[in-house]
Amino acid sequence: MADDVNDAIDEETAESSEALIAVHWREEEYYDPPAKLTAQANASSPAIREEYTEDKFPDSFTAYADLLTWYKRWDTVLDTSNAPFWKWFVGGELNASYNCVDRHMETHPNKAALIWIPEPESEAHQAITYRELYVRVNEFAAVLKDLGLKAGDRITFHMPMVPELPVAMLAAARLGVIHSQVFAGFSGTAAGHRIADSGSTVLVTMDGYYRSGDLLDHKVKADEAVEAAAKEGQEVDKVLVFRRYPGQYSAETPMVEGRDVFVDDLLAAHKGEIVEPVPLAATDPLFLMYTSGTTGRPKGCQHSIGGYLSYVAGTSKYYQDIHPDDTYWCMADIGWITGHSYIVYGPLALGTTSVIYEGTPNYPDAGRPWRIAQQLGVNIFHTSPTAIRMLRKVGPDEPAKYDYHFKTMTTVGEPIEPEVWRWYYETVGKGEAAITDTWWQTETGGFLGSTLPGVDKMKPGSCGPAALGIFPVILDEDANEVPAGSGKAGNICIRNPWPGVFQTIWGQPERFVSTYYAKYNTEPESKDWRDWPYFAGDGAVQSADGYYRILGRVDDVINVAGHRLGTKELESAALTVNEVAEAAAVPVVDDIRGRVVEMYVSLKPGYEATPEVENKVKRAIETDIGKIARPKNIWIVPDMPKTRSGKIMRRVIAATSNFTDTGDITTLANPEVVEKIRQQVQSAKVAKNEVPRELSETELHEIRSFGSE
Numbered sequence: 001m002a003d004d005v006n007d008a009i010d011e012e013t014a015e016s017s018e019a020l021i022a023v024h025w026r027e028e029e030y031y032d033p034p035a036k037l038t039a040q041a042n043a044s045s046p047a048i049r050e051e052y053t054e055d056k057f058p059d060s061f062t063a064y065a066d067l068l069t070w071y072k073r074w075d076t077v078l079d080t081s082n083a084p085f086w087k088w089f090v091g092g093e094l095n096a097s098y099n100c101v102d103r104h105m106e107t108h109p110n111k112a113a114l115i116w117i118p119e120p121e122s123e124a125h126q127a128i129t130y131r132e133l134y135v136r137v138n139e140f141a142a143v144l145k146d147l148g149l150k151a152g153d154r155i156t157f158h159m160p161m162v163p164e165l166p167v168a169m170l171a172a173a174r175l176g177v178i179h180s181q182v183f184a185g186f187s188g189t190a191a192g193h194r195i196a197d198s199g200s201t202v203l204v205t206m207d208g209y210y211r212s213g214d215l216l217d218h219k220v221k222a223d224e225a226v227e228a229a230a231k232e233g234q235e236v237d238k239v240l241v242f243r244r245y246p247g248q249y250s251a252e253t254p255m256v257e258g259r260d261v262f263v264d265d266l267l268a269a270h271k272g273e274i275v276e277p278v279p280l281a282a283t284d285p286l287f288l289m290y291t292s293g294t295t296g297r298p299k300g301c302q303h304s305i306g307g308y309l310s311y312v313a314g315t316s317k318y319y320q321d322i323h324p325d326d327t328y329w330c331m332a333d334i335g336w337i338t339g340h341s342y343i344v345y346g347p348l349a350l351g352t353t354s355v356i357y358e359g360t361p362n363y364p365d366a367g368r369p370w371r372i373a374q375q376l377g378v379n380i381f382h383t384s385p386t387a388i389r390m391l392r393k394v395g396p397d398e399p400a401k402y403d404y405h406f407k408t409m410t411t412v413g414e415p416i417e418p419e420v421w422r423w424y425y426e427t428v429g430k431g432e433a434a435i436t437d438t439w440w441q442t443e444t445g446g447f448l449g450s451t452l453p454g455v456d457k458m459k460p461g462s463c464g465p466a467a468l469g470i471f472p473v474i475l476d477e478d479a480n481e482v483p484a485g486s487g488k489a490g491n492i493c494i495r496n497p498w499p500g501v502f503q504t505i506w507g508q509p510e511r512f513v514s515t516y517y518a519k520y521n522t523e524p525e526s527k528d529w530r531d532w533p534y535f536a537g538d539g540a541v542q543s544a545d546g547y548y549r550i551l552g553r554v555d556d557v558i559n560v561a562g563h564r565l566g567t568k569e570l571e572s573a574a575l576t577v578n579e580v581a582e583a584a585a586v587p588v589v590d591d592i593r594g595r596v597v598e599m600y601v602s603l604k605p606g607y608e609a610t611p612e613v614e615n616k617v618k619r620a621i622e623t624d625i626g627k628i629a630r631p632k633n634i635w636i637v638p639d640m641p642k643t644r645s646g647k648i649m650r651r652v653i654a655a656t657s658n659f660t661d662t663g664d665i666t667t668l669a670n671p672e673v674v675e676k677i678r679q680q681v682q683s684a685k686v687a688k689n690e691v692p693r694e695l696s697e698t699e700l701h702e703i704r705s706f707g708s709e
């Protein structure tokens with residue numbers, strides 16, 4: 001941009017155009033899909049795209065719905081009358097639990113639905129057949145019913161990676177009780193906020209679980225959660241505690257009389273009981289999944305039964321290439337959307353075998369995942385760039401030592417660097433498996449962008465073309481379309497609704513519209529879906545071949561190891577420390593976790609910068625959110641760089657932490673503070689040997705535009 005033009009426009013505009021800066025993306029070479037995979041693939045020819053062209057929308061998606069068993073078929077495929085609250089398969093009735101359990105129990109009862117791998121290698125794995133799953137889901141549904149829970153009520157789970165979690169989800173789904181599973185690594189307080197937001201009266205948890213060799217006391221978090229929820233006016237009547245070892249208590253924290261109950265004790269009264277699945281409307285909610293946004297209050301993304309289940313079944317079939325006789329292992333946590341869609345609902349709807357692993361991938365050594373794959377004959381593997389980077393670092397030669405054969409391998413959650421992609425392809429996949437890099441979000445229920453593994457050429461670092469029936473567009477800040485191959489980045493949007501899209505934010509319908517649809521809608525009264533592009537909040541660039549490269553968030557969200565953390569959430573936690581006057585969280589590029597958080601704070605007058613204050617900030621973040629959010633560094637600075645309107649310039653401090661160019665700072669109210677902070681932070685980082693390597697284009701793009709939304 002010419003300097004004279006730059007001077008003429010106001011600071012806010014200058015900010016947003018940073019995000020659209022022209023860049024020269026280097027193109028990577030293509031890799032062909034493996035012929036052996038294509039020969040057996042569910043999608044084996046490009047002709048499948050013909051069935052999902054725009055003129056066939058929305059009826060094309062009935063093929064996904066037809067993968068399910070319905071009590072009553074729908075009357076209307078897509079109802080847009082209350083735009084943008086889309087309704088899919090209106091008039092249809094089904095039950096998710098029936099679709100994931102009963103119908104497979106009828107056809108192949110003795111096949112493993114789940115295989116659970118405990119973290120300690122001394123403990124045998126547990127295969128749970130569809131018949132056993134049926135029994136366990138029914139019994140737990142009987143327990144929930146006995147507590148008075150019924151369709152439309154909410155229940156919160158704060159469960160680790162154990163088979164009791166899918167059992168509990170499917171039991172709730174059987175009754176139409178809306179479940180909200182909170183990632184076990186989140187703090188009790190974080191679980192408490194989500195209990196309160198969803199209005200749950202029952203919390204389901206576990207006494208303990210293994211992570212990296214330690215049996216963690218998890219029950220203690222339930223007490224914190226109940227207390228935090230009560231502070232927000234939500235009483236929890238019952239805490240149901242599963243036991244890691246039945247009949248034996250693995251936590252130190254005492255049970256609370258009258259409130260806390262062991263699930264195995266309750267189950268004893270419901271042995272063999274059958275609870276008929278409740279026929280529910282396709283548009284009824286199946287679950288809430290909380291995610292971070294630009295304000296402190298988390299967003300409970302509400303997913304429907306009919307649309308969501310159809311979409312995850314269809315995408316599991318075509319993009320993960322799941323057949324009933326595959327052994328499928330997704331290493332994500334069920335506490336995130338990936339686990340809901342692609343450990344539990346998608347794979348089980350297709351009647352396959354889904355593997356669940358309790359612990360950390362590199363425990364007790366970096367060969368663990370490949371040992372599991374060999375032992376169980378896993379042929380579809382699914383994980384995140386963070387896990388791949390970590391396994392590559394700690395055990396680059398481990399995969400070659402094990403005899404397993406993957407046909408497809410998924411990566412999800414963050415952009416994957418081409419060199420990491422190549423290690424995944426050559427070393428983990430042994431050059432014989434397709435990689436599907438799937439771009440999507442908590443809000444979207446399932447994949448939006450990915451190659452079809454048996455059909456499309458792969459290109460490292462790009463997720464690929466749009467998924468079947470998905471019509472993306474990249475728009476600039478003025479809603480102009482950024483053409484493919486222009487080398488320009490913009491905001492990726494989806495022009496059309498799809499069955500997996502979330503229905504609303506629980507209790508915050510205005511926020512649903514304003515965050516995801518208002519940006520590019522010009523006709524708020526319109527009932528035509530064409531007027532409502534879905535704003536994903538990601539920057540992207542599309543190359544001439546139609547492949548998308550996702551650049552990361554354009555809002556105030558930091559993606560740490562594939563987990564979205566809102567800067568506001570982090571900053572609010574820091575601000576609970578009495579000494580802190582201002583706080584700003586920024587992303588720092590990290591070779592394993594993608595990004596980590598660094599927190600800048602300034603103190604109230606009269607307080608000294610001490611290690612004690614730093615520790616208080618760290619502890620506040622761990623208590624409010626969880627250990628995953630712990631900042632790498634806390635910088636106590638004399639002042640924050642600010643615009644004249646008083647807004648903290650996060651991109652300037654992000655640049656400082658990443659040793660990149662701070663860009664134009666002449667419009668700041670206090671430009672002199674930038675150099676002071678730079679000296680303080682960078683000299684400390686030099687001393688700690690934390691100078692980052694040179695950043696890639698993608699990383700630079702994110703740092704330059706951070707916080708500009």
Ligand code: WTA
Binds near residue numbers: 437
């Ligand atoms: C990012 C996880 C690049 C993106 C399913 C998105 C990705 C956010 C990819 C959603 C990918 C997800 N390549 N970036 N393949 N997949 N992202 O809600 O920024 O936890 O908006 O859902 O992760 O994270 P969420």
